[in-house]
Amino acid sequence: VEKVKVSLGYDILVGRNLISRAGSLLKPLDAKKAFFISDSRLSSTTSKLASSLRKAGWETNGLQLPAREATKDFRKIFPIYSKLIQSGMDRHSVLIAVGGGVIGDLAGFVAGTYLRGIRWVGVPTTLLAQVDSSIGGKTGVNHPLGKNLIGVFHQPSLVLCDTDVLSSLSRRDVVSGVGEIVKYGLAFDKIFFTFLEESLDHLLELERIEKAVHISAKWKAQVVGKDPLETKGLRALLNFGHTLGHALEAATGYGYFRHGEAIVWGMRWAANLSTERGHLAEKDRSRIETLLTRLPVPEIPKQLTLQKLLSFTKHDKKIRDGKIGFVLLDKIGHAIVDRKVEKKHLAAAIS
Ligand SMILES: NC(=O)c1ccc[n+]([C@@H]2O[C@H](COP(=O)([O-])OP(=O)(O)OC[C@H]3O[C@@H](n4cnc5c(N)ncnc54)[C@H](O)[C@@H]3O)[C@@H](O)[C@H]2O)c1
Ligand SMILES: [Zn+2]
DSSP states (O other), rough: OOEEEETTTTTEEESOOGGGGGGHTTTGGGGOEEEEEEEEHHHHHHHHHHHHHHHHHEEEEEEEEOOOGGGGGGTTTHHHHHHHHHHTTTTTTTEEEEEHHHHHHHHHHHHGGGGGGEEEEEEEOOHHHHIIIIOOOOOEEEEETEEEEEEEEESSSEEEEEEGGGGHHHOOHHHHHHHHHHHHHHHOHHHHHHHHHHHHHHTTTTTTTHHHHHHHHHHHHHHHHOOTTSOSSGGGGGGTHHHHHHHHHHHHHHSOOOOHHHHHHHHHHHHHHHHHHSSSOOHHHHHHHHTTTSSSSOOOTTTTHHHHHHHHTTTTEETTTTTTTTEEEEEEEEEESSSSSOOOHHHHHOO
């Protein structure tokens, strides 16, 4: 088992067969009562986890929810608090999230707000959640007017990335996670990028995936450790490919693209934009393009115009004084922020 230490005071464990050892792995939390919020598709994983905890003397309760964006609707959260109260969850109890980003965002939010915040453990079950969303304490739910508009920073107390659970993921969810993994190579780590070039086909078959999850988690941990509340500009670099990727997700109505698939498009455009703005050499751009086009993601719908896509960047949370700070690359493995991107640059990069 690889242990990644987050300087905010918790560990991420990456390895195989972690779930059936939860009883001993959670022992340091020194708690005896847990409540599971889990993806209804993962009932056997949840049972395994719960039975390991019960053997170690825990009392467990739980709730299963479908992992769709609609589940993150703020108006649907209220009954969950009722369940926590009825189960006698107190300040010392632990909430456990078993699922992908949908369940993790929601459960983290509930943990962060119930009794002004109780501890939570992330058991991410999608590749995307293992390398990204379960780390860093961003939790939140959706408002009818927008995604993730209501949330709190609430760091988990432990994250268990058990790579065995990934074997049941759909192909698209694997690709989506690998897309997010490539982001770390591009934005932070050229050696990792080279590993990804060599291993991409293996990763898509979930071979060598532990190494990729471990290195990705390390980068995410390092960045959020230095900039926990996204105030120092560092954490923004994790958003490489995300300004346009988020716009693409929104413009196509959430659900058409998986998050990581949209980010693959966002990264291709951001690489083009980096060259268009004079930061990135053409040979690096084309190397990036070559890697990203090896990831099988859906095409952009023909009816989506540039105008429509760009209109969805307006609400980007990274906008300051009306200008978007674009995360671009000046070389493979090094991200920068450019505040002087104009519409003509975007048009050239995207077309
Ligand atoms: N908090 C953050 O920092 C952060 C970062 C990125 C994304 N997100 C959020 O994450 C969400 C997307 O996350 P996601 O891609 O993990 O989506 P998800 O949770 O919807 O999971 C994707 C699909 O995989 C299924 N699934 C989960 N684990 C499985 C397994 N082991 N085997 C088979 N199927 C499994 C789910 O049921 C679902 O159908 C979005 O809501 C997004 O806003 C949050
Ligand atoms: Zn992402």
